[in-house]
Amino acid sequence: MCRKFLAQLREFHHIFTENGAELSVIAPSSGSVIKEFNRSFGPYPFSLYGDPKHEAYYDLGHIRMPKWKMAGMLAGGAATKRLPSFFPSEKRQKQFVTKSMRTQDVYLQGGAWIVDKDGELLYSHIDKNPMDHAPIDDMYRVLTNHRLFHMQKN
Template identity: 45%
Template sequence: MCRDYLAQLREDYSKITAKGFQVVVVAPSRGSFIKQFLEAFGPFPFPILGDPSRAAYRGMGHQTPPKWKLLAKVGVGLVTGKLKGMIPTDEKQKEIVMKSMKTQDVYIQGGTWLFAPDGTILWKHIDTSPEDHAKIDKVLEITDTLN
């Protein structure tokens, strides 16, 4: 789970829901790991659901890029200082991040989707890399055009 993106969603949650949208997060993890994540980084005003088999991720077109490519990006980010906050200083949070790197699919890329109440896809952004999350400002802008 990209904790920075979730923190931004938490921060702007009221702006999103004020426009009539709900936030639901799907993570490629088991419920037991999500519970640990929430204990360290929560609470969040929206549900975080697990997709440990990645069926929803794959069904919606999300990909797992080659691991070497993502590890190379992390290496460059660490050397250049662009990933300074990658490992939290809080011990409980650090433990969860380190555990996720060892036990979770941290390589699969997520995305942001907006659905109509009937399930019709209104807008989507599938991340192509860890830094390619849809910007919350862009999501809010899109919700303005849909209302």
């Protein structure tokens, strides 16, 4: 679960609802971890679901970043001071992140999928690394175009 991407989704949740969409998040964690995450970083105006065995992630083609690549990325970011603050300053949040690094699959990359009510895939983005998330603007365009198309059709 990328807390920064989820914060963006929370901030821009209205672009989904204004376009008739329902936003749901599937995290590669158990329900208890999701509850703890929600207590530390929430609340969120959308549902968070767990996929502790990562079945949906792998079925959708998500990848695990190799450990050496992640370590190199973190080391390079730290050396050039371009790495965003990894640990939150708030105590409860910092404890959650520290624990998650030991107990969760931090190498599994996320993504974003937009599927319409008929099950048609409208958009997909699979993260290549921890900094590569679906641009909110792209998702907004897809949702708006889909809504406008259906308005013209009716």
